[in-house]
Amino acid sequence: MKKSKNHKNNRNNVKGRAPAGVGVRPSKSLGQNFLIDEEVIEAIVDGSGVTEETLVIEIGPGTGALTLPLAERAGRVVAVELDERVIPGLRVKTFSLGNVEIIHEDILKIDLRELIDRELGEYGLKEVRIVGNLPYYITTPIIMKLLEADTGAASITAMMQKEVGDRIAAEPGTKLSGAITYSVHYYADVTSIVSVGRECFYPVPKVDSVVLRMDIRDECPVHPADEDLFFRCIKAGFSQRRKTLLNSLMSLGDYEKTQIADALDRAGIAHERRAESLTMEEFAALADALKEV
Ligand code: SAM
Numbered sequence: 105m106k107k108s109k110n111h112k113n114n115r116n117n118v119k120g121r122a123p124a125g126v127g128v129r130p131s132k133s134l135g136q137n138f139l140i141d142e143e144v145i146e147a148i149v150d151g152s153g154v155t156e157e158t159l160v161i162e163i164g165p166g167t168g169a170l171t172l173p174l175a176e177r178a179g180r181v182v183a184v185e186l187d188e189r190v191i192p193g194l195r196v197k198t199f200s201l202g203n204v205e206i207i208h209e210d211i212l213k214i215d216l217r218e219l220i221d222r223e224l225g226e227y228g229l230k231e232v233r234i235v236g237n238l239p240y241y242i243t244t245p246i247i248m249k250l251l252e253a254d255t256g257a258a259s260i261t262a263m264m265q266k267e268v269g270d271r272i273a274a275e276p277g278t279k280l281s282g283a284i285t286y287s288v289h290y291y292a293d294v295t296s297i298v299s300v301g302r303e304c305f306y307p308v309p310k311v312d313s314v315v316l317r318m319d320i321r322d323e324c325p326v327h328p329a330d331e332d333l334f335f336r337c338i339k340a341g342f343s344q345r346r347k348t349l350l351n352s353l354m355s356l357g358d359y360e361k362t363q364i365a366d367a368l369d370r371a372g373i374a375h376e377r378r379a380e381s382l383t384m385e386e387f388a389a390l391a392d393a394l395k396e397v
Contacts, residue, residue, distance in 0.1 A: 135239025163236030
């Protein structure tokens, strides 16, 4: 994984006072922390790899901090926003650009595949890239939906809470890794674009952030016989990460302890190892061994 730049906003961001252009009272329940730092915005747009041949799907445009600079660079931007209060203002701001559509929808409910196929068919653009300063309360479900939906997107560039970003960017099989590490690395190659201090948002959140770019792989790094079982093994392994694999895998529920011990032996994995020490290949070998039990 490439190292990212660090960015802190040194200008005044007085807590409780909205900078010009925000215009709505930020909703905590919608995860609204608006980006107010121009350098970070530039780093995200640069890092996302968007060109005039790109259809951008933006998640949660809010008041448009990223939407406008993205639209200036992209062929077209389709932005999906749940908060109806910001929609009219966004449509006014982006109207004259002529290449932006704002959709009032829940990103977790929308049929992305259908949306992307329709847009590509209509506008004849070459590639799709997904970009967003994600609402923190649903970061993981959004990323998993984007990866699992087989949208044909080349990349996902997303701002997220640093703690989640550090897990996602970790190499599988290292101390920082968690179930999400393996899930994301199975589908994508991860690059850190920029670290973002909390002062770069209005209102100021309690945590710092990071922007990651996930380039969707043409081919997954492992080919487990049963993908669903592979992901269930990872989830079970990390469900109680301090327990040994022999014990944590019992939460799969379908196997006796002796069967798990046998599968671990056949996969060449010591019973007392912990999930975070397993490589992607070892999890795949374990799932394959369990499949034969
Ligand atoms: N892009 C803006 C920026 O960078 O200033 C806003 C980012 S803010 C962290 C997250 C945005 O996602 C908010 O505008 C919020 O209303 C929107 N949002 C929250 N939940 C959503 C959902 N389920 N579907 C689509 N948008 C959502």
